[in-house]
Amino acid sequence: MATTTPTTINRPRTQGARPIRWRAVAGQIWEVFWALLTLFFVIFPIFMLVYTSFRQPLDVYSDRFFSPLTLENFRTIFFGEFAVVREFFTSLFIASVTVAIGIPFAVMAAYVFSRYRFRGAQTLLVAVLTTQFIPALMIALPFYNLFRDTGIYDTPWALIIVYLSLALPYSIWMMRGFIDSLPIEIEEAAVVDGCNEYQVLVYVTFPLVLPGIITSLVFSFILCWNEFTYALLLAGQDTITLQIAMTRTIGIQGISWELISAIGMLVMIPMFVLSFTIRKYFIEGLTMGAVK
Amino acid sequence: MQSPRRHGLARYVLLAPALILVFATTVYPMANAFWLSFQQWQLTKSKAPVGFVGLDNYLRAFDDRFFINSVVVTVEYTVLSVVLTLVLGLGMAVTLQKRSFINTIIRTFLIFPFAVSPALKGYSFRFMLQPDYGIIQLTLGRLFPPLADMVWLSDPWWAMFWISISEVWGWAPLYALMFIGAMGSIPTDVFDAAKVDGANNWQMFWRVTLPMIKPVIIIATLLKIIGSLRIFDQVVTMTGGGPGRATQSINYYIYQTGFRFTNMGYSAALAYLFLVVLAVLAYMYIARLYRQEN
Incomplete structure (x- = not known):
């Protein structure tokens, strides 16, 4: 009796559930299939760069997919004839100096736009934002002539000046959004306690908007690091950045894909790490806060 | 927001460095380019502009079939890459929208293409499209034997198509993230009500999900159009504008005119014509930014 009762109760239930369950399993497999296909689409080009950077030139130029791995390409780009160590530090220097100057200035300006009411503030902010949409070539052309005339051409400062025009408007807008979302009462309390305006900014607002500052900083850094157009037009032999270094691996035998991939690793990996740190604010950063 | 005891000086001190930098780096070149656009100046022939030519540089653009070609190429490219980015972005969003262990992991990977620089995107796809050893070329050749001898980047239409794909690869995942966020909110x-009314999944997507995330789609589209119109990096690293002039975008043509053929005046005039179009789109975008805020 004890064994038959459960089966009689269970049978109709399992019979009823079985076809539905199969359907659910099929649906789930279908969903996972699409999810994995998406992953494949996103990862594959990156995987190919990573893989190619560890392959021997002979294997790269063959139609065989599997081949032994080697560190030879990395030796070439660090110590060999295509060493890009100098270019790496040029990129690092330019991007670092740009954010080191740009972010504090942007925070200061954003603070004013957020906390002070004065005539023309709105217009001024729109003007700052609009500068972002000026075509790069329009800026590059006059600066090319100016930099040639003044001797700034082919120094890191040429690119730093132009990159500031990219990083500043973006960071000002982003930081303003972050400061806006901060309750003003905290600052008022600090004023009551005897802080002046500069002290409020440095000791109260600044620490509170640190996540915003880090987000703007990372986005601006990536912007400068990955920038190609100005680097191509406004930098000479002494200021080749990593992006431009990739174009230099094209020798008499054509393009060295394994070297481009190895340099590509140097270009990508630090940016992977950086963008991972701000993944929480990623969408906001991408759309300048239009989508949250 | 008005806070107590603001004396006037602080705001100027705080604003000045940023504003001086922003306007010096944009107003100066804009003014200079504006002046240049009315000058006849071939850099290889003379060190300074040789004379005022009025609107000649502007009028010339409308007769320049290479410039018109670049406009057509850029518009085609923009339509293709914007549509594909949106469709693929939406597709990925729908795929990964449901909360599950595997989806959460895959979503993290979606930000990776952002870290890949445009120039590197170009090289990466150019590599995969190479005849004889490029992985895309080999795979497509095995799947569809008639395509085995195809040299993708030597075909005018396909070259442009693949530049778009390199861009779509970089942006569709980011747009998917945006859409997932919007769908989550x-x-x-609303879905329960639709279900009660007997809507199927397909109807729910078209009648409920899409209208609800429309504001986000519009902003994303505007941003993508502005970005796509300015395509330059991948043209340099993938095709160099070729085959022929098939992938010469507006930016690339301005670059050629100014930096390769050193025709500074004409190049500046072309840049200004381009700016007019971008300004309209930028205005629409900024207006949306403000509307979103309030």
Whole structure:
């Protein structure tokens, strides 16, 4: 009796559930299939760069997919004839100096736009934002002539000046959004306690908007690091950045894909790490806060 | 927001460095380019502009079939890459929208293409499209034997198509993230109500999800159009504008005119014509930014 009762109760239930369950399993497999296909689409080009950077030139130029791995390409780009160590530090220097100057200035300006009411503030902010949409070539052309005339051409400062025009408007807008979302009462309390305006900014607002500052900083850094157009037009032999270094691996035998991939690793990996740190604010950063 | 005891000086001190930098780096070149656009100046022939030519540089653009070609190429490219980015972005969003262990992991990977620089995107796809050893070329050749001898980047249409794909690869995942975020904020009772009314999944997507995330789609589209119109990096690293002039975008043509053929005046005039179009789109975008805020 004890064994038959459960089966009689269970049978109709399992019979009823079985076809539905199969359907659910099929649906789930279908969903996972699409999810994995998406992953494949996103990862594959990156995987190919990573893989190619560890392959021997002979294997790269063959139609065989599997081949032994080697560190030879990395030796070439660090110590060999295509060493890009100098270019790496040029990129690092330019991007670092740009954010080191740009972010504090942007925070200061954003603070004013957020906390002070004065005539023309709105217009001024729109003007700052609009500068972002000026075509790069329009800026590059006059600066090319100016930099040639003044001797700034082919120094890191040429690119730093132009990159500031990219990083500043973006960071000002982003930081303003972050400061806006901060309750003003905290600052008022600090004023009551005897802080002046500069002290409020440095000791109260600044620490509170640190996540915003880090987000703007990372986005601006990536912007400068990955920038190609100005680097191509406004930098000479002494200021080749990593992006431009990739174009230099094209020798008499054509393009060295394994070297481009190895340099590509140097270009990508630090940016992977950086963008991972701000993944929480990623969408906001991408759309300048239009989508949250 | 008005806070106590603001004396006037602080705001100027705080604003000045940023504003001086922003306007010096944009107003100066804009003014200079504006002046240049009315000058006849071939850099290889003379060190300074040789004379005022009025609107000649502007009028010339409308007769320049290479410039018109670049406009057509850029518009085609923009339509293709914007549509594909949106469709693929939406597709990925729908795929990964449901909360599950595997989806959460895959979503993290979606930000990776952002870290890949445009120039590197170009090289990466150019490599994969190479005849004889490029992985895309080999795979497509095996799947569809008639395509085995195809040299993708030597075909005018396909060259442009693949530049778009390199761009779509970089942006569709980011747009998917945006759409997933927007879909997540739709209240669930809207879906429940639709279900009660007997809507199937397909109807729910078209009639509920899409209209609800429309504002996000519009902003994303505007941003993508502005970005796509300015395509330059991948043209340099993938095709160099070729085959022939098939992938010469507006930016690339301005670059050639100014930096390769050193025709500074004409190049500046072309840049200004381009600016007019971008300004309209930028205005629409900024207006949306403000509307979103309030």
